[in-house]
Amino acid sequence: MTESALGQSGTHSRRVMRSSLALARGLGAAHSGVTHWWVQRLTAVALVPLSLWFIVAMLHLLGAGQPEVARWLQHPINAVLLLCLILASFQHMQLGLQVIIEDYVHNKLTQLATLLVMKAITLLLALSAIIAALKLAFSQ
Amino acid sequence: MDDIREALMLGRQSDGKPVRRPLSPHLQVYRPQITSVLSIMHRFSGMALAAGTLLLVAWLVAAASSPAAFARVQGFIASPIGWLLLFGWTAALYFHLLNGIRHLAWDLGCGFEKPEYHRSGWMVVIATAVLTVLTWIVGLAIW
Structure with missing residues (x-):
């Protein structure tokens, strides 16, 4: 789960402005879910x-x-x-x-x-x- | 009309008569399919099992209270209503368990082809019926 979540965030990071901390947490905008x-x-x-x-x-x-x-x-x-x-x-x-x-x-x-x-x-x-x-x- | 979104739900027929547009997912115009019916049943069986935990808690708490209290709960379970609840609970548990395994397979990315999820759906229905009846045959033989 962690791997795929980070993997998705990783590909997004090239297009979407997100802080490294947000990427590491991998929680998205809702912060839960x-x-x-x-x-x-x-x-x-x-x-x-x-x-x-x-x-x-x-x-x-x-x-x-x-x-x-x-x-x-x-x-x-x-x-x-x-x-x-x-x-x-x-x-x-x-x-x-x-x-x-x-x-x-x-x-x-x-x-x-x-x-x-x-x-x-x-x-x-x-x-x-x-x-x-x-x-x-x-x-x- | 207490919600601004409801304004979008009102339309007019060609003769000018006002009508209420159908609400998505338009259950009234779709033919029931094994996929949608089992999905709805997964929720209903889940809710039935949640209600069924009351019986489990009553059974445990009575056993921890006194032999007399336990005998009362056993008496209720052995009544016609108790049997009906227990039968429904058995069927709901097997269905939710088997369809839950189907959901877990989907979570792993397996079984997404149309023939596959149709076959697995019917397998869940048949296996639920077989296991429920089998459990009750064994149960009645022991009782």
């Missing part, structure tokens, strides 16, 4: 194996009671993979919902309010999932 795009792809790649693992794990836990779920999460590998899944999916989710809101909510003030509410809800849900998973993982 590359990170959003890149993080969405990174989390997507991580979520491919994590989602498949989660489906298999859920099939394994079908009809299980609370003690069995706790025992399953007490295994460190399951706890780590579940935490990875929670972090990657909620990050991926808030980036995706952000694009949808930016596309369809045209009024700037309503858009900002909707974005803030969405991000707050996502954060609350992610933290709830993380705390619940950690509590189960460290339970006796």
Whole structure:
């Protein structure tokens, strides 16, 4: 990503007046966007194996009671993979919902309010999932 | 009319009758194609999965709270509405996962030829159906 971004800026520099610092940063006029795009792809790649693992794990836990779920999460590998899944999916989710809101909510003030509410809800849900998973993982 | 841009949306027919011009991307005049339909479905499945995280969080928080709370959530999941939600969630997850891989291939610059993206699109639809049904057959056999 960095290489191609710099490569593009490099070819542009012959025609467009931009400072060396701006070229090195490679952020463009909006100062953001590359990170959003890149993080969405990174989390997507991580979520491919994590989602498949989660489906298999859920099939394994079908009809299980609370003690069995706790025992399953007490295994460190399951706890780590579940935490990875929670972090990657909620990050991926808030980036995706952000694009949808930016596309369809045209009024700037309503858009900002909707974005803030969405991000707050996502954060609350992610933290709830993380705390619940950690509590189960460290339970006796 | 509360926006200056809307002035451009008003026109007149040849008989002088005022009409509202259609808004781009003119969904009402385009025949649905596998490319556009899957693109729209990618967004919808993403939103469905976002809503589905509520169920995942409820399940985890209940498991961390008490066996009684967990039994209530399990009871809801085992109800007809719960099953319907879970089935929809399975299908949405497989679709978003498979079509997401298609998007990642495009990001790498692969599969941009017309026959290629038509074939990969239909492969996503078929694989989603097969994997969803297969998962539920395995699930029902275990349950």
